[in-house]
Amino acid sequence: MSHKTTKKVKNIAVHCLLAVLAFIWVFPILWVVLTSFRAEKGSYVSTFLPQSYTFDNYIKLFTDTSLLNFPQMFMNTLIIAIFSCILSAFYVLSASYCLSRLKFKLRKPYMNMAMILGLFPSFMSMIAVYFILKAVGLTEGSLIRVALILCYSGGAALGFQISKGFFDTIPKEIDEAALIDGCTRWRIFTRITIPLSKPIIIYTILTSFMGPWLDFIFAKVICRANADQYTVAIGLWKMLEKEYIDGWYTSFAAGAVLISIPIAILFLCLQRFYVDGLSGAVKG
């Protein structure tokens, strides 16, 4: 009996602690959501809960487009994120597969190089990237989107470590069996490896979508004064400038809530594949 009670007390204590931690963790998100529905204007409020609620902040984002065209920024970002997601997921998976399965001389040096390059922050090359893109003529008009897609997907192959690690766990015997049956490397990759590695593919797709979706610094440097090419990150940042902050702060929160929606949808659609892709791969 006393043993049971101590266990109960322990459980209660642990759950209380977890509840407090969960509250602390969710608190800022909750605050942003509440602010996005706040009817009072301005960036500063003296009360935690809004005095009254409204949908106007969301409506303003989509109707008041003459100053900050949020729908257009949203579409720009969506297009850029989808294309760079497809490209970089492909690059990452291909590079990881090659490094995991093919034996070639530069394999080790390449991995070392990628490791060292990965240590530098990507924005270090920002200005150089800008001038290269300018030399190619990609810094004006709609070509800016192409430039951003190239930026976000170009370096993707350096981030192979995690999926290479995953591919390493897929038994080589399967590949060998397929080779003996006359499969090419490409067919092994598309027909055997990819179906077996759904979790890591989902992970790769999610991260390569979120990178461009949330990026600010490259978009800022490359878009410069082309307002029609702005991404949501730049738009949200603009809303906090001193001229706009008082009128746009609650819409800023609404925008912040909205940009989490595509990521959430993507995750919900893909999460059912997060099961163990390897179950029952090798028999015996």
Add this chain to the structure above:
Amino acid sequence: MKKQIALLMAGVLAASVFGGCGTSGSDTEQVRLMVWSPSNDQSKDNGEWLQTCCENFAAQHPEWDITFVYGVADEASAATQVAQDPTASADVFFYANNVLTTLTNANAGAKFGGKYVEEIKATNSEAMLKSVTWDGEIYGAPYTSNIWYMYYDKSVFTEEDVKSLDTMLEKGVVSFPFTNSWYLPSFFIGNGCTLFGEDGTDEEAGVEFGGANAVEVTDYLIDLNANPNFKIDADGSGIAGLRDGSINAMFTGSWDAAAIKEILGDNMGVAALPTYNLNGKEVQMQAYGGSKAVGVNAHSKYMVQAVELAIYLASAEAQQLHYELLNVVPCNTELLQDEAIASDPVVFAQNDTFDRTSILQPIVPQMNNCWVPVENLGKGIRNGSVTHDNAKQMTEDMNTAMNSDGI
């Protein structure tokens, strides 16, 4: 956007057709001008000030067939953006004068000359001219002053009250951006502290924020912060307080004018900076004043047209429209004679502040070292780490930091 460009092109074409009656079409020169301005100058809600002005300009010059390309860059960052890559930047842009040296260091700003200088000189005050002058050359046509002043609730303070901060504190609650180093130095400058010599251009002279007069001010600020009727304005708390009635006066610039008008309505009062009572003597607060100007890219392919456009965009006609559409306070001396404009309280207060209760914000590069130390002093007073006991030491530390090049 495409539609707008098409419309504009149509407008330009039409203008060249009407204007070009006497001359044959082949005489018109093809010109492509890129113009960067803040987005509110281009927005439909605000009457597309920039587009309208550019069309007018094109109509006045039938000899040029101008294609305008518009970009968005706010005044605060435009000069930096142009300096980053002048060859791929706007021909004409709007910038705040405090980044003038960024522009000149990158050789990105075009010097105005000849009749254009005459024109700028004829329509601007001495202080305005100085704000866009570097090494004796003029780098832009000013179109408004860039400064902060005081907004107050007329139902709480009379016009006589707002002349003195201490009287105001007795009658109502005053909020001031105490931890913002664009605002806080106004107390020090008022009491004779100087930056880079008398006129703010002498880097050798350094900053004098450490003498006995500065310590006096620090002591005053510590008491001010302790006053229950004084609230620090940070992260928008000032305007929020005005909205819920807990604050009766605040310090900000024209960018908040519309929001404050909405809150206070007819009770909105605007005034230049007040004096404050320092150990028995009244000391006038002095703000950092600057200007916003139209600049021209030194790498522009169409220099004549770009300079002409810049002059036009800062002309009385364009300033008048800017004022009507966007409430941008004009600085053209002729326009300020206009009865309707001169009687607007915001215009009066802004120009009164600029003329009477401000110094030109120094634009020497060393000015960059002067922001963080002042902010830290403000924060120190707020947090209670700066007290009457260590005020002297803390003030001198601030002065040392402002005069040093280190980070």
